[in-house]
Amino acid sequence: MSMIRRRPRRSFILAACTAIVAAGCTALASADPNALWQIVNLDCVPAARTTGKTGICATVDLPGRYALLRDRQGTAQHLLIPTDRISGVESPALLAPDAPNYWADAWDARRYVEDSLKKARRATLTDDQIGLEINSAMRRSQEQLHIHIDCMRASTTSALARHRNDPPHVWTWDTIDGARYRIMRIPGPSFDFNPFDIVAGPHTSPDVMAQQTIFVTGAGASATDSGWLVVNSSLDTDGGTGSAETLLDHQCGAAAPVE
DSSP: OHHHHHHHHHHHHHHHHHHHHHHOHHHHHHHOTTHHHHHIIIIIHHHHHHTSOOTTSSEEETTTTEEEEEOSSSSSOEEEEESSOOOSTTOGGGGSTTOOOHHHHHHHTHHHHHHHHHHTTBOOOOGGGEEEEEOOTTSOSOSSOOEEEEEBOHHHHHHHGGGTTSOBTOEEEEEETTEEEEEEEEOOSSOOOOHHHHHHTTOOOHHHHTTEEEEEEESSSOHHHHOEEEEEEETTSTTOOSOOGGGBOTTOTTSOBOO
16 A cells, blocks of 8 residues: 555656746745755656656756756756755765766756757857856755856856956955855866865865855856856855855846847
8 A cells, every 4th residue: 555655646746846847946945945856856867767768857967967957947047956865065975086076067068058048049158158056055945956057147247257367276355246255267178176175175064065155157258268267155254145146147138139
């Protein structure tokens, strides 16, 4: 009898998750803090393992241990979600020597944002107009790690442009839209760094990491040429913030309609 009871429950969860994804992350926040994990664990990964398809996810990379989910909130936003159970930025597993570099995977996945813009008949964006972002433990709605991949606000691109020639591997402080951030330029040509390691430095305590928000974008139009900017703020910083998601633009105003 226990087997019979579980199946309807699983079907109910998957149906609910599908409905939530259709509504976007705003609905996720008020629905179930484990919804993203349920989507990946109960739908996308089983589909990839049994049929080679991806369920309601855009893609599933089993060797890479992540799935990519199209978020209906906005024009082109996608979420990279580990297929392992990882709560968020504070997880010690992210700093392990053999940890997957989810940020590098998320950067590669920006092509899904570009594809969504193309389908919406919107202009393509340069590397300094697309951002990756993760919220602190205190500012997130979901208890499963996820990296936002989306368009940036034009004002964010303009503000960060003054850092495109910063000395590499050195933190520089700046105030953007009233919030205090530290910014580090990482030179190209390849995404061979892990922002979790860079932000943690010697302070690997989960309590410290839980307060961090991290944002990554190209230092110029081509990150291969100009490198990347790692942007970090913390709730324990004077004027800091636990969420850099405001630097993104889910409506993607920088991508003009194409006639």
